[in-house]
Amino acid sequence: MKKTLFLFFTVLFIFSIGGTANAANPLKLNVNGVIQDEFPSPLVRKNVSYVPIRTAQSLGYKVTWNSKSKTVLIVNPNTSDTLSLAVGSGIARMNEKKLELDTPPLVEKNTVYVPLRFMSGSFGTLVHWDSKNNGIVIISPNPDIQKKLNSGDLAKARLAVIGLPRVQFYYSTVHPEGPMTSFIYTENDYSKLYFIHSDSVYYYELKNGYMSLVWEGQMSAKTQENSSSPLAKFLGTGIDTLWGEQPKLTSRLIYFEDRIFPYDEGEYGIIGVDGSVEFSHKVVNPKQLSDIIVNFKEENQ
Incomplete structure (x- = not known):
């Protein structure tokens, strides 16, 4: 058989x-x-x-x-x-x-x-x-992804969770457009992921072989003044909840911005608990996402 x-x-x-x-x-x-x-x-x-x-x-x-x-x-x-x-x-x-x-x-x-x-x-x-x-x-499990999750390499694990199925049980009414995306993780962790596409924000948590959608939000300039979220402060906008409950941030975040198309560049850095950028580094002419999602010493300081 x-x-x-x-x-x-x-x-x-x-x-x-x-x-x-x-x-x-x-x-x-x-x-x-x-x-x-x-x-x-x-x-x-x-x-x-x-x-x-x-x-x-x-x-x-x-x-x-x-x-x-x-x-x-x-x-x-x-x-x-x-x-x-x-x-x-x-x-x-x-x-x-x-x-x-x-x-x-x-x-x-x-x-x-x-x-x-x-x-x-x-x-x-x-x-x-x-x-x-x-x-x-x-x-259906992917053995290659599982190996990367268990590799002990944080950057490889973060790239791996991006490749996992993203599971939800409802249909979003928002269909964002635009090529640029950002991936934001909790410091020294790969199991919690903010995926930002255009003006939509999705928060996933790692389950058994997939990423489960916990919260979906949408950037909104109208609510910017009322927003106390460090993530909203980093993005420079308010965020309206469309589904689920926005998680509370208690530690620094690590961000990776994919601007390969159309700008041939990327950026990674650290977001402080107050929403300020504590560290950032631009990546010139990246060819793939692994050129942007990397390990860097400032994360562990």
Whole structure:
């Protein structure tokens, strides 16, 4: 059996979640940073969680439903491995091998659902229950990124979290435009990230294999005088909250500004707890983000 199909199994069959889903507050599903609202919501039945079988399509697999036999056939297009499951049956088949399910697939409102508990975590898929947002997060892990996070090199780790999926469970009404971006971290840390694009500000925290959106704000000159946030003072503007709660800053921040396009330059430095710039350094003719996000001695002073 191929590892790639094992990965698919793990994505679909995850641990039971002790939550409750109903019509007023349905469970949400986010796969690799994309909200899955084209399919029906996940279900919880007798403390067992289920996802629509067609979630596999979001992972690049081909899904076929045989209404006569009530069987789902899933094909990995890269390896031609197949997985078949039958509604109400506790036996699945991966190629020719039988696999036992603790809970069989079910049908509800013309949608086939698969229990998450089967093959729980056996093949490396990262899964998280977001109780705050009543959602399930499914992440296909990236071994290269994980190595950088564990490398002990702060700059490499900061670059790595930028490459992780950014997960949220709502659609922002703001669509910023403009090429320049900034990445701001807590001093001597990589797990908390402010991502600034145009006049939008997003704050993420590192979870198990992804960055979770905690707060979204928008720069606003109208509220500048009323803003006491060190981040707002650094940006020279007020910040209106669009979603979530703005975190309180208790330590210095490290900023990296990407101006490769259109200015062929970058900048990094330190933001004090009062919002002032304590240190800054311009980078001339950077070719990539790793030329801007670097380790520098002033951060540790």
